[in-house]
Amino acid sequence: MRHPLPAAALAGAALLALAACSGSGSGDDAADGELALVTSGTLTVCTNPPYEPFEYEEDGEIVGLDIALTAEIAADLGVELRPLNTGFDAIESGAALNARQCDIAASAITITDAREENVDFTDAYFDADQGVLVAAGSAVAGEDDLAGLKVGVQQATTGASWVEEQGLEGVQFEDLGLQIQALRNGQVDVVVNDVTVLESYVDDELEVAFVVETGEQYGFAVRTGNTALLEAANATLARITQDDTYDTLVAQYFGTGAATD
Structure with a gap:
């Protein structure tokens, strides 16, 4: 967006x-x-x-x-x-x-x-929202599907705050690159970060499952x-x-x- x-x-x-x-x-x-x-x-x-x-x-x-x-x-x-x-x-x-x-x-x-x-x-x-990145073909389609999953977040970000507010299990990483690496190697089940940057990682293996409309501004x-x-x-x-x-x-x-x- x-x-x-x-x-x-x-x-x-x-x-x-x-x-x-x-x-x-x-x-x-x-x-x-x-x-x-x-x-x-x-x-x-x-x-x-x-x-x-x-x-x-x-x-x-x-x-x-x-x-x-x-x-x-x-x-x-x-x-x-x-x-x-x-x-x-x-x-x-x-x-x-x-x-x-x-x-x-x-x-x-x-x-x-x-x-x-x-x-x-x-x-x-700039206007922004949060997104959820998953492995292609994942069954995750909405917020309710995140319960019980390991959610990779970037420390000190609004995405990390959102995951905490939802009572989800957040696994913190220092930067976005480490988040993506953890998703690819199965260390986490999904990744939450600004949807605009997650879009650049979409390929045959990864996809954005859904967007959380947070109405953020940079x-x-x-x-x-x-x-x-x-x-x-x-x-x-x-x-x-x-x-x-x-x-x-x-x-x-x-x-x-x-x-x-």
């Missing part, structure tokens, strides 16, 4: 108002709304591949829709982009941002109230109080929506001719 950038991304960011870039080396936020980056001249992005098409490795580099979108933010700021492979638990908890490992986190992060206690989110840029995260970077990121999201860059990038990374189904 794919949707264009939510209309909320346009609110409050109609004009591109970029803060001045100055590197502090220590990554401390500058005063008076001035933008200070962890590394001068570089926008460092915490991300957690594999999570195709949002972030994944290709020819030794991290690429994907999240990387392309944050590259637009970096370009508007006049700086280079540096993706940094980071554990998702450190991303969603805000630990990586607070430790000044990166300036912004971009890893298909669902905006939640709990996470907003630890980070500031940009406007939403946002980029910055350190709490880093208003200069937050405003710059929102301005870029507004700009790329208005000039069709967003639709072009979605079509590119989803391998489709359009940004929506």
